Amino acid sequence: MGDAKSAIEVSLKGLVEEKPYLSITVSDICENAHVSRKSFYNIFANKDDVLSSIFKQDVIEPIENLNAVLTREQAFDMNTLFYEKVYERIYDSASFYGNLIKPLKGRDDTFIRIATHAIYDLNIDIFAEYEWAGDSRKTDYIAYFFASSQAMLMQKWVSDGMPYTPHELAGLYEEMTRQFWLQAFPVSS
Numbered sequence: 001m002g003d004a005k006s007a008i009e010v011s012l013k014g015l016v017e018e019k020p021y022l023s024i025t026v027s028d029i030c031e032n033a034h035v036s037r038k039s040f041y042n043i044f045a046n047k048d049d050v051l052s053s054i055f056k057q058d059v060i061e062p063i064e065n066l067n068a069v070l071t072r073e074q075a076f077d078m079n080t081l082f083y084e085k086v087y088e089r090i091y092d093s094a095s096f097y098g099n100l101i102k103p104l105k106g107r108d109d110t111f112i113r114i115a116t117h118a119i120y121d122l123n124i125d126i127f128a129e130y131e132w133a134g135d136s137r138k139t140d141y142i143a144y145f146f147a148s149s150q151a152m153l154m155q156k157w158v159s160d161g162m163p164y165t166p167h168e169l170a171g172l173y174e175e176m177t178r179q180f181w182l183q184a185f186p187v188s189s
Helices: 002-018 026-033 037-043 047-069 072-077 079-092 094-101 110-129 136-159 166-184
Strands: none
Touching: 002 026, 002 037, 002 047, 002 094, 026 037, 026 047, 047 079, 047 110, 079 094, 079 136, 079 166, 094 110, 094 136, 110 136, 136 166
């Protein structure tokens, strides 16, 4: 299954380089990956699911890996670095994300939906891991707010041709959000 999964993801990435995401079909992906539709549907529900898997590998997994080895205080101190690493992953795949996002901007919310969902899930996990004592409804809304703001910022950045370096964009996002995180997750001295 791993080989087929990887082939499908590579196929979608290649196809996005050739034509608009909205015109790519599951049949196109399967043909390009040399896998059957049955194999595709044994692994993925649809092409958005493939895109979600790619985004999670590019953006979410590196953050999860860092969170696994850092204390809460270390993670908070490295917040800007986390954002920078996320933006670097997108920057390193600028052609893929540019070809994916630019044609969708204003006409389709695929990237924003997929990125928001993946980042939201990560935020909920982080809140639980750090045992944040906010009520569950408030936690849900905060996790969604920050997920959607990240997704929209990424889309804007890519659509605008990445006018900030990953480091500069991370600093900007940190500047906009740091006060909230200082209040929500007080770090002991």
